[in-house]
Each structure stands twice: as structure tokens, then as C-alpha cells.
Amino acid sequence: MTCTEFIALLDELIDDSLPAETRAQLQEHLSGCEHCEVTLSTTRKTIEIYRSHEVYDLPDTIRKRLHDAIIARCKHGC
Template sequence: MTCTEFIAQLDDLLDNNVAAPLRADLEEHLRGCEHCVITLNTTRKTIEIYRSHEIYELPGELRDRLQKAILAKCRKC
């Protein structure tokens, strides 16, 4: 399984809507792909935060850097 194939199945995996053989393939891919492990964990955490309606306070320095990066990107468009 490739990373692209894994990502294509990510929604179903998160919804626990995959058949056992496909789940085994996805889990096998995760054992050898740190990138997809990070993608899976980050997506799960994002969904958890969104569902809980938690307000996540960014540290001031990070917030400032993020805002500057967004504004710089917008100016280029």
C-alpha cells in the first residue's frame, strides 16, 4: 500500500468503516510509515478538538508567526 492509497482510506479508517482485510493492510502500512502515522494522529486530534469545541490558545510567539505567514501568503495572491 502506498501513502496515497492510505490517505484515500483515511476517512473510512477514522469512521471505523473498513473491512478486516483492508484494515490489516492499513495497519501494515502504518507499521512502516511514520509520515502516515503522523497524518493519522494529527487528523484524529483535529477531529477531537473540533468536536469538543475546545478553544486552543496558541503561544503568543507562535500566533504572531502564524499571522505574519498568513498575511504574507495573502499579499502574494
């Protein structure tokens, strides 16, 4: 199992819709790949935050920096 293969199956892993053999291969990969472990953990946490419908207020300075960065990125063809 490569990291690319792991990422391709990430949705199904989170949805718990994989055959047992594939899930075992993913778990084996996770046991030796910190990058994919962090990716899985971060993805799960992101889903959890969105499901909870929590709204986070950003300080005006951070909000402006984020907005400016998004606009600049889009102007360069994001």
C-alpha cells in the same frame, strides 16, 4: 499499500467504514511507515480538539505573526 493510497483512505479509516481486508492492509502499512502513523495520530488529535470545542487563546505576538503569515500567503495566491 503506498502512502498515497493510505492518505486517500484516511477518512474511511477514521470513520471505521472500511472492509476488514482494506483495514488490515492499512494497519500493515502503518506498522512500517512512521510518516503515515504520525499523519493518522495527528489527524485524530485534530478531530478530538475540534470536537471538544476547546478555544485556545494565543498570545498577541503569536496571533499577529500568524495573521500576518496567512495574509502574506493569500496575497501570493494560496
